[in-house]
Amino acid sequence: MSVMSKPRWSLLATVALVATLLSGTQAAAQADAPIMDPIPEDPVTSGLGLTVEEVAQFPDSEPTPAPTDPRLMRHARINHLGELPDGSGRQYVPDLNGNLYFLADGGDPYVYLDVKAQFPDFFSGKGMGQGFGFVAFDPRFEHNGTFYTVHTEAGAALQKPTTYPAQPRTQYHGIVTEWIADDPGADVFSGTHREVLRFGFAQQIHGIQQIDFNPTASRHDEDYGLLYVAVGDGGLGVSSTEPQDLSTPHGKILRIDPDGTGSGNGRYGVPASNPFVGKEGALGEIWAYGMRDPHRFSWDPKSPHRMYLGHIGQHAIEAVYEVREGDNLGWSEREGTFRYERGDGCWLYPLPEDDDKYDYVYPVAQYDHNPPPDWDCGDVGRAISGGFVYRGEIPELRGKYLFADLVDGRVFYTESSQMKRGQDPATIHTLMIYDEHGNRVTTPELAGDDRVDLRFGRDAEGEVYLLAKANGKIWKVTGTQRFAGCRTAGTGVGDAMDAGSWAPVTPEKWRFPGREVILAEAGESRPGPRRPFEYAVLTEGGEYGSVRVDAEVRLDTPVAETNRDVVIVFGYRSDTEFYYAHLSTDNSIYPHNGIFKVNNADRERIDDQWNATVSRGAAPAITDADWHDVRVTHCAATGEIAVYVDGARHPLMTAVDTTFGSGRVGFGSFDNIGRLRNLEVSGTRA
Structure with missing residues (x-):
């Protein structure tokens, strides 16, 4: 989150602030007056807690080169957990610093593939998402041994051609790589790899975030085997309209066929059903657009093809969207359900009266940053970590979309039944955390650090895990506990x-x-x-x-x-x-x-x-x-x-x-x- 110009105060702005706070509604603010508290209502304390049990401790790892940013000085930069789609029960965890780990039968993590070692220009020492960012296993992995990774490169790699024109003053490349294992059942990778996509980014933020296959798509669905690629705006959306530009991949979710060859570089296919195929001046790979930092997305197992995206905002709004093909989430004209002014960069504004004509899609849930009164328009340490609609075996959690603030570690939920497009955003509730002994704890206490760097994972049974970069640990959610649920009869x-x-x-x-x-x-x-x-x-x-x-x-x-x-x-x-x-x-x-x-x-x-x-x-x-x-x-x-x-x-x-x-x-x-x-x-x- 870049630091923009400092706020400009005037008598008019002060009067507008008072009016906004008194009304508590966006409608009361004048169209040209900033909204100082976009969402006055804080998340609701639910009284429900997650019981968690530690299941893994990952070894210490270091960025390349050594970082100067303390936010990158973590124990292990683990950022996801999933289960291999082969019935083996093995789980996978990527570490931004370079290793792809496997976990099996509750044992210690072991290195399946050292991604960093394969690329001489591998880079993870600057920028919050640099390094080995994500991995996605082909749903047919058991038979074809195929999976895909995202990593970043700098240095000499910047001389390599990109799939699309790079952003001006490119500082790093984000690469999607295909890997094919000789033996899909082996515990250590041996096989081949090839480059599929290469993007150039102007800043070391908001790169390629998640890549994934839709696990709710059956073998006969047209979505089966298609790879979704969430691409950030490279940090340029604060001052440009690039996320709205359909001729570039930045600020978009792409959908490609990794088995095809019809793309410009001949290394993948462009699904004919993509919404912008054949539109003049538009990339056919684009599935949805208008995004700043599309951090994590997932599909609801009970509602096939319903995708939820945790979208990291600029200085005000963290949001969950239900994303459909062709959607425009509005950045950098909108942030959440508010108007963003690139000439300001600090404050948000009310939507215009004619907003319907723009056809922007708005969040189904959102919360704001609540900066201090003396805020200087800098980063206050808020960023959403998208999660999952829970469909596992814990009754109290079923139907809830679980997510978090990855910085301070607050864990939230919304009812998926209330997350409806075109309606008011759903109520966000905070969840408490209990250890395996029934003691209430906080995620900073679990992580041993006020900056938790929290992420979510999910196994094949739909059970959920919490991961912390701060100490490289993973906890499984094993149940729920009601706060103050003691016996008072007597x-x-x-x-x-x-x-x-x-x-x-x-x-x-x-x-x-x-x-x-x-x-x-x-x-x-x-x-x-x-x-x-x-x-x-x-x-x-x-x-x-x-x-x-x-x-x-x-x-x-x-x-x-x-x-x-x-x-x-x-x-x-x-x-x-x-x-x-x-x-x-x-x-x-x-x-x-x-x-x-x-x-x-x-x-x-x-x-x-x-x-x-x-x-x-x-x-x-x-x-x-x-x-x-x-x-x-x-x-x-x-x-x-x-x-x-x-x-x-x-x-x-x-x-x-x-x-x-x-x-x-x-x-x-x-x-x-x-x-x-x-x-x-x-x-x-x-």
């Missing part, structure tokens, strides 16, 4: 609304009319740690270990005030030792709308949803004067805490903390007024 309290059941900090501020607990007067700051000013502890029922609190709450402070709040207290040990869930209209400052811990010090925010970079937490819990259902679950053994509002399927807030394994529950606020009713508490005795 001792309970129901609807304890009388004054004798509560111990308020300041009794005269409270009312107990019979069916409600009312905080009638705002609390005031007290000496000691910063914590809720006023609350009442439920004395009935004693202390709980794992506990679930269900209640209805209402904010009585006028809606016009933005800092309205009530809190649900749990794990209460003393006035300076407890947890609380803060339910607020405001989610833009640290003390509001989150899960907090008071441990003989100022309250500490512990929820997963808080993003300090943009100063934003979970969506506002309560924005009106109505009653709202609230559920808080605290699992003593694991420290998992989940907060649900209005019966939502997914938790609004989550946290993990084991400081207080037991305590009482309560209700209160900082300096607002509100009330509680229909209280039910159930849990295990402390």
Whole structure:
């Protein structure tokens, strides 16, 4: 992701920013005003976790030449896992630094082919995708021993002719090579190879990404045995229209027949059914176009020929597209569902009113980068890693499209049934990760690095794997686990609304009319740690270990005030030792709308949803004067805490903390007024 010119601020732009943030919609922004927060809604916390088990550790490898970019200094630059289409159960993993590895029967990885050694001008020391990028095995590999690789070359190789005219000021070549093994069943490659395609790229980014065969195509489908080649824009799309130019391969997905000979170089065929065959000035190899960095694509096994593409954006949008033949994804006129201005390069703009006439295809899911307020138009470390629609044996995952942010390692899903072209993008959910012992972990913890460099793999049974370049490990997804799913049945309290059941900090501020607990007067700051000013502890029922609190709450402070709040207290040990869930209209400052811990010090925010970079937490819990259902679950053994509002399927807030394994529950606020009713508490005795 290249660094473009710095943002240009003006009074007009500032006014437009305020208008956009107030409306929260693209429609409210003027056509010539930039949109500072294209997607205000963050991915939804799902409360569902993937259980993973480590299955392989790859040896350390080094780029050629030695890199200066720390992002290339990885343990092993493994970037995909697949299974050979021969029924042997062997799996393959390419390493950008040069080796093609095989895995068999749960054993250690071994080198099947040293790709780097075959090409004297092999190059992997600059650019995120340089080196041995991908491998695709012919569906008939068992019989013909044929597979294809992508690698990059520099130096003397730049004097070689390219299949198509190279981009100006070419810095490297991307090559597709065909290999034929003498013995398809052998554990080490022996055979021949030939060059199929050679492209020239102007920058060491956005080259040939994935190549693959459609695994859902049967032997009698016209798509069977045709090779798809995803080609990036070489970094030039930010300032040119080349991705829209049908006379070049850059910024396109190509489809070729590697068994044919009808191409310009005579080394492959051009399928007659390709959408631009016979169109004047267009390459017949093009299957779809208008792309910046078409990183990973896959087909849904249940919907043959339905391809999903994870497309890496410029400075704002990471997107999933359902791609069909002839599609134009819009780059560099569009980024996601927004207008891209090449004269700006930093900000996105609303779509024009006459957008329909352009016939661009828009994402079926997308998320944005959320840069910090002082952003200088540089790379903030966001890039999508496309994945798969899961059709394996884990019931909770079936029908979900699993993907990730390859940099920070967040793992996402969308429901494939909601990813529909021409409709609003599907909701994106975040998935938690659990190790084989049931402990919640993060992918940076698994990888041992904040930059995970996460990729996906899939075997012949449809089971999914996670790969990290940071430490060269692979984990298999073995199941799912529900967050805060502990048992809370046991001792309970129901609807304890009388004054004798509560111990308020300041009794005269409270009312107990019979069916409600009312905080009638705002609390005031007290000496000691910063914590809720006023609350009442439920004395009935004693202390709980794992506990679930269900209640209805209402904010009585006028809606016009933005800092309205009530809190649900749990794990209460003393006035300076407890947890609380803060339910607020405001989610833009640290003390509001989150899960907090008071441990003989100022309250500490512990929820997963808080993003300090943009100063934003979970969506506002309560924005009106109505009653709202609230559920808080605290699992003593694991420290998992989940907060649900209005019966939502997914938790609004989550946290993990084991400081207080037991305590009482309560209700209160900082300096607002509100009330509680229909209280039910159930849990295990402390």
